[in-house]
Amino acid sequence: MGKRRRVAERRRTRPAVVGGVIAVVVGGVAVGAYTLSGGGAEAEGRTASAGTQKKVRTGPVTALETQTTAGRFLTAWQQGRTAQAAASTSDSAAATALLAGYTKDAHLTGLTLAQGTPSGGKVPFSVKATIAYKGVSRPLAYDSALTVVRRAADGAPVVDWHAALVHPDLKDGDTLVTGESGTPPVRALDRDGGAITTAAYPSLGSVLDGLRAKYGKTAGGRAGIELRVVRGKASKKAGLSDKTLAELSKGTPGTVHTTLNPSLQSAAEHEVAGRDRASVVVLRPSTGEILAAANSGHGFDTALQGSLAPGSTMKVITSSLLIDKGLASADKEHPCPKTFTYGGWKFHNDDDFEIKGGTFKASFARSCNTAFISQAGKLKDDDLTRQAQDVFGLARDDWAIGVPSFDGAVPVQSAAQKAASLIGQGGVRMNPLNMASVAATVKAGTFHQPYLVSPSADHRKLASASRTLSASTLSQLRELMAYTASSGTAAQAMAGLGPDYGAKTGSAEVDGQKKPNGWFTAYRGDLAAAGVVQAGGHGGDTAGPIVAALLKKGA
Template identity: 40%
Template sequence: MTDVAPLTGPGQRPVGPGRGPTRKAPRVVVAAGLALALAAGIGYAAELGPFDPGPAIPDPEATKQARAFLADWEAGHMSRAAALTSRPEQAERVLNSFTAGLDISGPKLTPGAVTAGEDGAVTVAFTAKMPVTELGTWTYSSAVPLRKQDDGTWKVEWALSLVHPKLSATEKFRLEREDTAGPEVNDRDGNALSSEKYPSLGPLLPQMAGGVRGGPRGAVRLVDRATGKVKATEASFGKKSDRPADRPVATTLDATWQAAAEKALAAETDGKDAALVALRIDDGEVLAVANSPSSGFNRAVSGTYAPGSTWKIVTTSALLLKDAVAPGDVVDCPKYLTVGKRFQNVETSEHRGATFRKDFTTSCNTAFISLRDKVGDEELGDVAGKYFGVGQKWRVGIPSYDGSVPTPRDQTEKAASMIGQGRVQANPLIMASVTATAVSGTFHQPTLTSGGKDTTRTTPLPREIVTQLRELTRATVTDGTASILADLPGGVGAKTGTAEVSEDAPNNGWFVAHRGNVAVACVVEKGVTGGASAGPVVRSLLGAVPDDPS
């Protein structure tokens, strides 16, 4: 039970009778005056016309200050946010106490309507979405009051009610968690899974249990500061399970594969952030999901990365589906190709007069970019969604990011999309699934637990396309950039990838592979090249587990 207890201190011009010699003149003036008065009355009634000053127009500088305050609060820069207020010390203390005491991380504060009061004050409404760790998101509305200072600047007029309308000198919030022992989580063969034995599963076990059982439960209560009495419940999280408490949760994971994946990441990544997923090709069941570091963010399933040249599996599928190229066609591979910006191959390699098969196995960026006019602007995204399920809603059993392939905004971005750059985003789960679909022809939604409804809709790849993709990935191992797997038995196929992050940071390294009924994908952040960084991880995994699970 955690308390959040910041404390605070407390008309018309008159018309003359006229001087004309006749009596009609005054009547005309009076009539005109009456008409004017009536018109004015109508104007007042409708709040229109020259006598209504209209609503005050908020000073844009006030809005700018409110937005800056919300942005700093959202980013966790409490001292900077507090400095924009009329009471910096109290503001910083309350903001820190509110956020830490309620286990809030990554708040989202969205500015809304702006109003100006008759006294010159400005109010900016906002919506707060407060993620409470391991429970859910608490959403509410509040407002930022601002007042102009003597020097002409604007300051946030600090008040507890700014943070939440019900936070006051007499009432505060308290986070209550229900102490529920999580159910046992087992692998596909009934072996118990624990974070002690499989560190990468530490953050995932509660999620996998929660997807089947009620999951963590708790509430944000409004309480009296003096007595601690609950006045109201502001947010409730989780639900009670109707399943027997002693019934273990079954997963698709394989303890042998999970252990090998953890070991491969620990041994082969030189301490770099990395992630790996292995899954069954015939049904999408996940055998292993591992992250390095093992605690914290699940980059294997929820990460958002440019997949680099591993995405050329999808690009190749789009080209083959249109009969725009054949593996034996000559598609030149120069060192550079300029499409708005200069693109190049890894280590500025070139293969003049190369066939498309050579371009694939050596991962030639310039050759693939040169074929961009063979596919429509939306076609790469359409193929990714229609055949590979990328971008559709997946129900894996834990929170997942399911990919994005936006329509390119210009030719430069289209060129980048052809090689898995630009705004194309994926993660190891997606790329393992892409590999499995490419070599089997059929997309199977990846799953970690049973019971998740599959709402995806895809079309199988034509058999001749699958045959060509299998031949190309196999040739990448025997004659191309994935030769690190060449000594492994089982007709292994693979594709390497190098993904540019920024001009200042080293590239991420990617590697996808398939053997028998298993597809694997690995990313190593700042790994420079896929073959040199992610390749050894996949080699270690496949070498340690020679037999596919039944």
């Protein structure tokens, strides 16, 4: 009996808690250890015997899991225990490489991380460190955040790994490097010789980065020592340039002259600041010079690098094609039914309006979709692509404006997608630079590749069009745009700017958006401009006033 009593007493012995670890002790031997802050089955206080499958934890991470997982990661990172910090993330390989480089490549020492108050699975934290390189040092401080999620394999809480949590300016695949800058700094000047700075022109941060990347080594400057973001393959493909985060010693800048007009650039900055997600570009049709480019968001450069469906502003190109093919004529009667079905899709006009017995000019001015869709069956699949490339210089990936840019996409498509392309949907993609160039081509009568830095600065060759519009087509196209500016959907925005003018509005539907992107392209005298307000609604009401104000300013 005494022996059986002692066995029973041992079985009733509770687990001993030592140093934040639960150790289950049987007969004086520890058979399992589980941290109080662990995830997965451990967080639920379960042990799994041999041959028993662990239950995967599901559901949102708890407040305790968020706090402890973030704390474990930040503590290990601060203490230089890279492997342990990386093991707390969803991608240990990527985390190991970037965290190791934080010390080795970025030369950051004395790291201090202060965890903020969590909100759901998100945990903000502040970073303080010292950049130390070859006897030169300076402090660095910034804020960041991480998110705790469940690992798919076992449900354990881990830090959702992205390079941005190490520094907000990093994209996945980028690295931090301290040393002599890869390229010397540049001093960018506007057309009047004034300095271009982000303090004066907040929109131009990415443009200045692009100018440095392109001309830093050839503009006569000398590199300094700096901490910078070195872009990886994905970022370079997206058109992003290396970015300076801090200077330890200044280099000597070289000088780069641009075509920017200071008064127009200031006005453009002011105009887009009044709307969310607005972008605009102003060109000189006779030369292709970029006079202004601005975005209300000062991150990605939508004005020069964006890739968005241009909506009905694309009808300028489509109209030139239809007139060239003899499928439309400005003053001849043209069908504009409420709806038209092609390729299995039923296309509508705005509010299903129709124009009975109206001319093509009337359909263009009111932006009648079906007037264009109805002609799809008479066109070859590559007709629109060839028109955009051969006449308007678009979608050939050969523009060299002086900084990274996107010159549009008009893929060859068939059936319903071909029809959608005619009205600027489907696979067609443009940005304000592209659509300002379209208006400029109509005004000038021929395509001039836009540029921000004169080709004489580096002897580069500008793109050119393989053909120009016939005199008849060009005359009718100008008539269409002038009528739209005086009596069509662009009339309110363009009021008082005539008579040497033309315009086209556009609205592009985007999946998941309640309102379409509003587009507007126009010319007046020797100025052409285009703008977009994403999720803004009709172009005449949103992008129109921005473009019109700049055309008036440049008079």
